[in-house]
Amino acid sequence: MKIHVQLLFLFTFTLFPASLFSLDDSGSNEVIVNTERTTGFIDRVRAIGRRQAVGVRGRLLCGNEPVKNATVKLWDNDMFDPDDLLAEVRVSPDGTFEVFGSAISVTEIDPQLRIYHNCRSKSKECRRKITFTVPDNYINSGIEVTKWFELGTPNMEIGVKHKEEPHCI
Secondary structure: OEEEEEOOOOOHHHHOOHHHEEEOOOOOOEEEEEHHHHHHHHHHHHHHOEEEEEEEEEEOEEOOEEOOOOEEEEEEOOOOOOOEEEEEEEOOOOOEEEEEEEEEEOOOOOEEEEEEEOOOOOOOOEEEEEEEEOOHHHOEEOOOOOOOEEEEOOEOOOOOOOOEEEEEO
């Protein structure tokens, strides 16, 4: 089975073996991906990759009160492909959360905690989104979290320049 894929990045050929691709004879800017070979290549990457886990916990405030209706997402931030959602939770009524997840990767995962909330938001349609990078020493091998990153009790009223953006649905 062959699938035509629009050629988006020329550097794709440097990331994957050339045997996975062939050029379309029509002269268009398309590449034919051989899915039998691609699947095999992905399986080999999984075989040499290792499962890595990470977990974060904390309590979110809005002023002196627990933040309401916030969503906390744990992502693996990927450079060349879409980020992977590892886990997602809603904060409890007292503002606490515990989120953990794992992924298989050849390289070390790059975990990010993204918090979506309405504390001090000026828009009813948009939520504030703030991103924290989880330090590498909180990543462990396996599926279980052995060392938790304790975020503490940040006050979501704070504005973080260059680390915050609106998230509109």
